[in-house]
């Protein structure tokens with residue numbers, strides 16, 4: 538066996554950039570930032586809220602996400618209407634937190 542001595546490989550800790558974020562609307566950790574033709578699409582895999590940004594030099598996915606959250610908090614992004622529910626409920630408000638006993 539003539540094993541050659543390998544060069545020592547330096548293992549760098551892989552710096553993985555976060556690409557999955559928490560949705561400001563539904564709280565699910567299913568928000569992804571995807572590269573598109575024109576820029577980046579930030580979309581929640583749970584509630585479907587989404588926004589597409591133009592590509593901005595030097596921006597990382599997290600920057601798009603932060604801008605997405607800002608827009609959401611400013612009320613500039615609205616989640617899609619949930620039309621897939623098959624139930625007959627409509628306009629029912631959920632109340633919680635202060636039930637009187």
Ligand SMILES: [Zn+2]
Nearest residue numbers: 560563581584
């Ligand atoms: Zn969501």
